[in-house]
Amino acid sequence: MIQLNGYGWRHAGRRAWAVRGVDLHIDAGERVLLLGPSGAGKSTLLAAVAGLLPSDSGESEGELDVDGRAGVVFQDPQSQLVMSRAGDEVAFGLENLAWPRERIWPRVEEALARVGFGYPLDRRTSELSGGEQQRLVLAGALAPRPDLLLLDEPTANLDPAGGELVRRALSSVPTMVLVEHRIERFLDLITRVVVLSPGGGVRFDGQPSVLTGRLGAQLAAEGVWVPGHPMPHRPAAGEPGETLAAYKDVAVRRGEALVVTGPNGSGKTSLALTLGGLRAPLQAGVVVTAWGDRPHRWRPKVLARRIGSVFQNPEHQFVTSSVRSELELGGTPVARVTELLVRLRLEHLAAANPFTLSGGEARRLSVATALASRPALLILDEPTFGQDRRTWVELVDLLASLRDEGHGILAMTHDPEVVHALADRTVAL
C-alpha cells in the first residue's frame, strides 16, 4: 500500500531536511502508530503520503509510492470543517470526487452511522462539541471509502470524552497511519509501531509491545506519552495563606494550587476570565480580591502586577515581535528577564519572533510573560493542552515551585493528570 525508499523532504527556504532517509513498507490491513520526538518529521511524512506536498513547495529525494487513495484527519476540527450543516460536510468530499447524486446521500448516512454521529443531517456544525466535530470530520474522510486513513494528532485538541468518541469511531478502520502523543487510548487499536529518529531514518519498527521496554522509557523522556511511566506528584509544601481572589464559591489562596475541572463548555474559561479581572461577571456576584473588589475595573498595568493570566491559545497574548521584548514589556528589570529566559529554557530563542515558536515554546513564553511582573496570583486556562510529555512535566514542576514560593495558582483543565500531579484542592464545574 505504501512504499518509501530513502524518502526525504525539505521545505522550500529551509536548510534542514524535515524528514530524511525513511525506508518503510506498509501493507493493507496494518494500523501503524508513527512516533518520534517533536521535529522528527512525523507530520511532514504524513502529508507526503497524503499527497499534500506540492512539488513547488520544497525538494524531495528517494522514492514514495502510495497505491490507493488516502483520507486525512488533522488536529483541529475548526480548521477542517467547510460547510455549515453536518450532512453537507460529509457530502463535500463525495461531490469533489464526482460521485453521482443518487449515491451521495445514502453514503453520507452510512458514514455518519459508522462514526456514531447521532444528529440529523441539517445539524449546524458550529453547535457541535469538539469531539462531535472531529467525528464529523472523520465521517467526511471515510465517506469516499479511502484505501487508507492518515491521522495527525486527531485527539490533541479534545477533552477525554471527545478523545474517546474519536477512538471508538476509529476502531473499524482497517488501514491507518496515526501520529499521536497521547497513545494510551490507541494501544489496543494498533498493530505496529514505527519510531522516526530526529536525525533522519527509522529508529524502530515493530510490535507495539516494545513500548513497555527500554525504548518506551527513552520515548517517554523525549516527550511521548508512553503509558506506565508515572507522572510527578507535587503536593504543597506548606499551609495556604490568605485568600487572593474569590468569586461565588471558588476562592484561591496564597501558596495553594486550585484546579477547576469540567468538560468543554462547562464554563471554565469564563470563570478564568472573570476571576482574572478581564471581564465583568456574566452572572450576579462580585469578584473579591486581596487588593479590592471588581478587578475588571482596574487599569491593565495595575491588574498585570496583581493577577497574571495565561490563555489557552498562547498567541493571543503576544504583543511584540521578539521573545525578549515580550518579557521586557512594561519595564521588567533586565535581571528578571534573564532569569525567566533561563528558567523557562528560552534563552536561545530570545531574538525569535513569538509567532514562529513551536507549541511547547509558545506555551512556556506565555507563562513567562504572565510571571514577568511577579503577580501574586496566576490563572491558567488549559495550560497542558496539546503539550508533549516533556513540556507537561516542566510546566507542572514550574507551577508547583511557584506555589511553594507563595504564589496562588488557579488552573482550569480537563486533564486528569494535572489534578493528580498538582491539585491541593479541586472544584468540579
Added chain:
Amino acid sequence: MAKLAASGLLSVVVLTSRDPLVLGTVLAACLAAAPFFGVGPKAFMQRIWPVLVACAGIVITLALFSADRGGTTLLHFGPFLVTTSVLWASLSLALRLLSLAVPAILVFASTDPTDLADSLIQHAKAPARFAIGALAAFRLLELFREEWGMISMARRARGVQRGFARTAFVLFVGAIRRGVRLSVAMDARGFDSGLPRTVARPQRFGAADAGLILGAAVLAVFAFSLGTR
C-alpha cells in the same frame, strides 16, 4: 438566485428614479412581501436599524447644511434654515437608500449561505473554487468575532491597552494560519483537483423563482411608469 435577480431589477429602478411615488411603491411592495420570505418583524428590525440611522443622518445633515435654499421656510433658528425644497430633497434621498436596502435585506435574511453558493454554482455557473471557498471563509468569520474578544482580553492581561491595530494584526496572523490549514484540509478531500464535481443539493429553478423575477419586473415597470407620467 432568483431573489438576487429580482432585487437587482428593483435596484435599477430605485437608482434611476428620484420620484417619492416610485420609491414608495417599491418600498411598500417589498415590505408587504416580507412575511412571504419568512422574515419576521424582529429579524427584519435587527438588520434594518443601521440603515434607519443612516437615513436619519442624511435627513438631518442635508436639511441643516444643504446649499439649496428654495421653497417656503419651515424653521429658522439661528444659523439654521430649513426650507421645503431642502426637506424634500433629503427625504427622497433617505427614501432611496431605504428602498435600495430593504430588498437586499430580504434576500440575505431569508437565504441560507449554502443555498446561495449552490445556486451560484448551478445557475450562474460561478466557479466552485470561488463559491465554496467564500462559503468556507464565511464560516471562519463567525469564529473571528469570538477570537477578537479573546485577543483584547489577553492584551489587558498583559497590562497593555486594547490597541485596535495590534489586535487586528494578531487576528490576521491567526486567520492566515487557519485559512492555510483549512485549504490543505480541503485539498486533502479532493477539492479543486481539476476534475469535474457533482452537486449533492440540486437547486431547482422552478415556477416560484420565475414568478418572483416576473413579479419584480412587473413591479419595476409599474413603479417606473408612475415616475414618468
